[in-house]
Amino acid sequence: MGYSADEMMAIFAMQGFAGISxxxxxxxMALGLAIIFGQMGVxxxxxxxxxxxxxxxxxxxxxxxxxxxxxxIQYYFVFAIIASFIIAGILGFLxxxxxxxHLYKRPLDTLLxxxxxxLIMQQVFRSxxxxxxxxxxxxxxxxxxxxxxxxxxxxxxxLFVLALTFFVTLGVxxxxxxxxxxxxxxxxxxxxxxxxxxxxxxxxxxxxxFALGCGIAGIAGAAFTTIASTGPTTGSLYIVDTFMVVVxxxxxxxxxxxxxAFSIAQAQSILEFFISGSMAKVITLLTIVxxxxxRPEGLFSIKVRK
Amino acid sequence: xxxxxxxxxxxxxxxxxxAILAALIFLVLPLVLxxxxxxxxxxxxxxxxxxxxxxxxxxxxxxxxxxxxxxxxLGGYCMAMxxxxxxSDPESTKIQSxxxxxxxxxxxxxxxxxxxxxxxxxxxxxxxAVLLVPMxxxxxxxxSMFKRRVGGVYFAIITQAIALILTVxxxxxxxxxxGINGITDLRTLNGWDIREDSAKYILYFVNAVLLFGVIFxxxxxxxxxxxxxxxxxxxxxxxxRFSGYDVSNFKIFIFAVSAMISAIGGAMFTLQVGFMSPSFxxxxxxxxxxxxxxxxxxxxxxxxVYGTLLVNFGKTIFSETFPELWLFLMGGLFIAVVLYxxxxxxxxxxxxxxxxxNCIKRMQCYSATKSLIASMRxxxxxxxxx
Numbered sequence: 078m079g080y081s082a083d084e085m086m087a088i089f090a091m092q093g094f095a096g097i098s099x100x101x102x103x104x105x106m107a108l109g110l111a112i113i114f115g116q117m118g119v120x121x122x123x124x125x126x127x128x129x130x131x132x133x134x135x136x137x138x139x140x141x142x143x144x145x146x147x148x149x150i151q152y153y154f155v156f157a158i159i160a161s162f163i164i165a166g167i168l169g170f171l172x173x174x175x176x177x178x179h180l181y182k183r184p185l186d187t188l189l190x191x192x193x194x195x196l197i198m199q200q201v202f203r204s205x206x207x208x209x210x211x212x213x214x215x216x217x218x219x220x221x222x223x224x225x226x227x228x229x230x231x232x233x234x235x236l237f238v239l240a241l242t243f244f245v246t247l248g249v250x251x252x253x254x255x256x257x258x259x260x261x262x263x264x265x266x267x268x269x270x271x272x273x274x275x276x277x278x279x280x281x282x283x284x285x286x287f288a289l290g291c292g293i294a295g296i297a298g299a300a301f302t303t304i305a306s307t308g309p310t311t312g313s314l315y316i317v318d319t320f321m322v323v324v325x326x327x328x329x330x331x332x333x334x335x336x337x338a339f340s341i342a343q344a345q346s347i348l349e350f351f352i353s354g355s356m357a358k359v360i361t362l363l364t365i366v367x368x369x370x371x372r373p374e375g376l377f378s379i380k381v382r383k
Numbered sequence: 384x385x386x387x388x389x390x391x392x393x394x395x396x397x398x399x400x401x402a403i404l405a406a407l408i409f410l411v412l413p414l415v416l417x418x419x420x421x422x423x424x425x426x427x428x429x430x431x432x433x434x435x436x437x438x439x440x441x442x443x444x445x446x447x448x449x450x451x452x453x454x455x456x457l458g459g460y461c462m463a464m465x466x467x468x469x470x471s472d473p474e475s476t477k478i479q480s481x482x483x484x485x486x487x488x489x490x491x492x493x494x495x496x497x498x499x500x501x502x503x504x505x506x507x508x509x510x511x512a513v514l515l516v517p518m519x520x521x522x523x524x525x526x527s528m529f530k531r532r533v534g535g536v537y538f539a540i541i542t543q544a545i546a547l548i549l550t551v552x553x554x555x556x557x558x559x560x561x562g563i564n565g566i567t568d569l570r571t572l573n574g575w576d577i578r579e580d581s582a583k584y585i586l587y588f589v590n591a592v593l594l595f596g597v598i599f600x601x602x603x604x605x606x607x608x609x610x611x612x613x614x615x616x617x618x619x620x621x622x623x624r625f626s627g628y629d630v631s632n633f634k635i636f637i638f639a640v641s642a643m644i645s646a647i648g649g650a651m652f653t654l655q656v657g658f659m660s661p662s663f664x665x666x667x668x669x670x671x672x673x674x675x676x677x678x679x680x681x682x683x684x685x686x687x688v689y690g691t692l693l694v695n696f697g698k699t700i701f702s703e704t705f706p707e708l709w710l711f712l713m714g715g716l717f718i719a720v721v722l723y724x725x726x727x728x729x730x731x732x733x734x735x736x737x738x739x740x741n742c743i744k745r746m747q748c749y750s751a752t753k754s755l756i757a758s759m760r761x762x763x764x765x766x767x768x769x
Contacts, residue, residue, distance in 0.1 A: 120536050179722055184536050185447045186721045189677065192670055193717025200710035317547050317666065320540045355555030362548045366541060370527035373537065 088350060090229050096346030098235040098304050101242040104338040105297030106315060107322040108249055109290035111334045114323055116266050116286045119177060120188045123195035124319065125312025127291040130168060130198075131161030131298025132307040133206060139213030151216045154299075158241070161295035169291025173284045181283075195313065202309040212306035219303055234303040241300055245293065250331060252289075262286055321365050327375030337376055341365065390606050391599045400685045401598070408591045418580055425587040425655045427695040428594055430455075432648025434676040434687035435597050436641035441673070442681035443605060444637045445617030446534060449669050450542030451645050453549050454517040456664030458646025460553075460560075461516060463659040464500060465509035466569035466577075486568070491558030500559075506573055513650040514643055521642035525635035532631070534620075543666055550665035565660025569653070577654055590651045594688070597644050601684045604640065613637060674713070677720045680729025689728055734758075 080088065110124050121127075135157040142153040172194060180187040215234065222232045253259040264272040265279045273279045301307065322341055326333030341361060348357035369375070392398040412424055433451045441447045473483040481494045488496070502508045524545065528538055553560045561567070569577070576582060604610055616623045616630055624630045653659045662668065671694075679690020694716070701709040724730060735755045 118536070120540070176718065176722070183721075183725075185441075185539065186725065188447070188449075188536065188539060189670075189673065190718050190721040193714040193721075196710045196714035196717065200707070200714070203710075204707060317544055321544055324537060324540055353555060355551050359548055359552050359555065362544055362551075366544055366548070369537075369541060370531070370533075373528075373531050373533040 087229050089347065091231070092347045092350045093343060094231050094235055096343040097239055098232075099346055100339050100342035101235075101238040102297055102301050102304070102315070103318060103322050103342050104242055104335060105245060105300055106294055106319040107326070107334050107338050108246065108331075109293035109297070110319055111323045111326070111331070112249070112253075112293070113287055113290040115330075116262060117177075117181065117283055118184055119181070119287075120184065120191065120320075121177075121287075121290070122188055122191040122316065123172070123198060123312075124291070124294055125314070125316040126195045126198035126202075127165045127169060127294035127312070128298040128301060128315065129202060129307060129309070129312040130165045131295030132302050132311065133202060133211075133298070134161045134164050134295065135299045135302045136206070136211050136213045136307065143214055150214065151218070154216055154219070157213075158296055158299045161299040162292040163295075165295025165298070166288045166292030169294075170284060170288035172291070173287040177287060178280070178283070195316075199309045199313070206309070208309060210306040210308040210311075213302050215303060238300045238303055241296070245296055246331075246335065249293070253331065258285075317362075321362065324369060325365050325375055327377040330375070330377040333375060333377030390603050393602050393606070397602070397685075401595070404685055404688060405595065408594075409588070413584075413587070418583060421587055422583050422655060423699065424692070425583075425590050426652065427692055428590055428688070429648040429652040429655065430672055430675060430695065431594055431688045431691040432597055432651070433645045433672040434679060434691045435594075435601055435684055436644035436648075437673060437676040438681060438684050438687055439601055439604065439613075439637055439644075440641040441676065442683075443610065443613045443617060444634060446634060446638065447539045447673070448542045448638070448641070449539045449666070449673065450546040451641070451672050452664050452666075452669035453542075453546050454521065454642040454645035455649040455652070455668075455672070456549065456553075456659070456661070457517040457520065458513045458649030459653045459659040459663060460566065460649075461503070461509055461512040461646075462650040462653040463566040463569060464503040465506060466572060466653065467566050468500065468503055469572070470568060470570045485561075485566070487561045487564070487566075488558055493558045497559050513646055517642040517646040518639045521639045522635055525638040529631035529634040529638075534634075543669070546664065546666050546669050550661045553661040553664065561660075563661060565658055565662075567658040567660075569657050572654065578657060583655070586651070586655050590655060593647060593651065597647065598684050598688075600640075600644075604637075605684075609633065609636075671713075674717055674720070676727075678716065678727050680727030680732075682726060683729030686727055686729030686732070693728070 106124065106128055109127075110121060113119055113121055113124075135154070138153050138157045138160060139150075142149040176190055176194065177187060180190060219234045219237055222230050223236065224230050251259075253262060261272070261277045261282050264275075264277060265282045269279055272282075298307070298312075301311070305311075318341065322338045323334060325341065326335070326337030344364070345357050345361045348360060352360075388394065388398065392401055408428070413421055416424065433455050436454075437448075437451060467485045471483065471485045476482045476484070476486065476489070479486065479489040481489055484493065484496050503512070524542070528534075528541065533541070553565075554563050556562075571577060577586065605613070612623060612628060612633060616628075616633060620630055649659075649663070652663070675691040675694050676687045677690070678694050679687035681687075697712070698709060701712060720727060726733070735758070738754070739752075
């Protein structure tokens with residue numbers, strides 16, 4: 078391939094940045110999933126649909142503000158992020174209450190039940206918003222790009238999503254490791270019976286953790302709208318990748334999740350430039366599967382007493 | 384005779400169950416349905432192979448594979464490659480720029496047959512490949528996972544990823560695999576036209592006979608000592624390991640057998656439907672096949688056949704008349720089966736059907752129906768309260 082050194086640098090910088098947008102969405106998705114999986118050992122197949130809830134919430138707010146408050150269009154996105162978090166969180170809370178809590182002893186069945194939930198949610202999206210993909214009107218400050226040199230062109234929406242991901246991750250870190258509530262969550266993860274004996278309401282901890290995980294998926298959905306359009310099956314396209322991120326990073330390890338989201342997203346988007354997108358995906362996933370076969374516990378794992 | 388009765392038919396009750404199913408598949412359905420619908424039933428019955436394989440693997444082995452579509456697809460693709468080569472002899476493909484290779488290769492500017500297509504000129508190789516390729520693939524996956532004690536949810540996720548990888552690979556490598564359209568336009572099997580009406584009847588019955596063969600094989604495995612160990616392993620894996628058994632080898636074996644059974648289904652699918660495409664390999668078909676098994680009853684070799692037929696009839700009827708409703712129903716089915724009927728149709732039959740049969744015999748329907756209603760009420764009521 079005849080690329081000069083300068084061009085190679087530019088390719089790496091731009092593809093690397095494209096990878097960072099993918100990384101942000103994957104990480105936001107995986108954070109929620111990892112919290113839920115690490116805490117309860119529950120696999121939430123409907124996680125992608127909770128992301129879509131966030132994306133559709135953002136779309137709805139965009140349409141509403143265009144229709145009724147045109148002046149508001151510059152600011153609605155901030156509210157959309159918060160609304161996505163709250164709505165997806167409430168739905169997650171209800172799902173845990175109605176469905177998941179009956180199945181804690183049967184993790185494989187949870188997988189099937191949440192798959193059923195995801196089918197229902199997809200059909201709801203299709204009935205309400207139509208089968209076509211939609212995207213919200215982005216405020217002006219998210220459009221355009223930043224050009225440090227002639228060859229490198231970095232889109233602003235990617236930078237915004239990256240910043241958002243950073244703050245959400247920081248927030249999750251503080252919540253899990255520096256707050257009383259996080260202490261209870263970690264205690265429940267390590268020893269459920271003991272935690273319950275010292276007065277932690279483990280059922281409530283489970284429910285709130287599930288809601289928090291779904292809420293973060295909602296934020297992922299809001300972030301997702303800035304880089305791609307949303308359809309009823311958008312969530313299911315990302316679900317396997319997200320699972321791979323969580324498993325590859327090592328369940329319940331925040332740092333592992335970040336590292337694995339980064340390496341998967343980067344590998345995929347840099348490979349995509351040189352070979353076709355489908356082969357890039359095949360090679361990335363295959364590598365992860367092979368690494369997982371050799372090291373089933375993932376990159377980083379913490380010892381948990383079962 | 385006694386041996387056959389106990390080990391293959393599953394005692395007197397099992398024999399009656401098999402006789403009823405055989406009567407349905409061999410007599411009632413062919414007599415009642417027209418050829419189009421019968422062909423459809425034949426297609427559903429190929430999924431029943433996968434459902435039977437899941438009874439062995441998931442119901443008894445406790446290992447949930449979300450990648451059974453991979454094996455179904457591998458079997459189907461092996462058969463499709465043979466049929467495609469037969470359909471694309473130099474005579475009928477002479478308008479192509481390279482005659483003698485399948486049409487989709489020609490469209491993708493391939494000028495020679497890829498090496499892995501070559502052996503599929505031979506029918507005996509193809510039959511072996513249908514059985515062995517998925518089995519070897521399963522042994523490789525099983526070996527690397529079970530030897531490291533990866534199980535449960537992790538295994539499910541990784542098999543799902545493998546299903547995704549294979550689909551993306553097939554779709555991406557159009558020139559070698561036919562891409563998203565799959566391998567289509569299959570005509571003859573060793574010179575025998577599989578699209579004729581008589582061939583469709585014959586294939587339906589061959590398929591049904593093979594399905595019963597697989598059910599007998601499953602019953603044989605489950606009634607052997609190995610079957611007992613499988614069940615013990617599902618419930619308390621550590622105890623079996625500490626008793627001196629190598630648990631991982633058993634799991635690899637049952638995974639390989641289930642892969643082979645699924646592959647037979649895939650090959651029969653290709654023969655009856657006349658094409659194979661990646662849409663029968665990926666995540667969605669794989670997980671749908673799990674629901675066939677779950678609805679029928681994950682512990683019942685006979686029940687899953689009914690489950691497969693029922694869900695597929697439902698799918699055909701609803702997606703023809705109310706396409707909007709189908710996904711709601713399917714989703715609801717997943718949830719309801721898991722929450723309320725973990726043993727599926729077979730479980731309901733075990734619990735209430737037998738009572739009903741007895742009461743019909745004694746004409747005491749009233750009390751049996753009342754107990755059925757009462758038990759359903761407590762079940763739903765309890766689920767709501769807890």
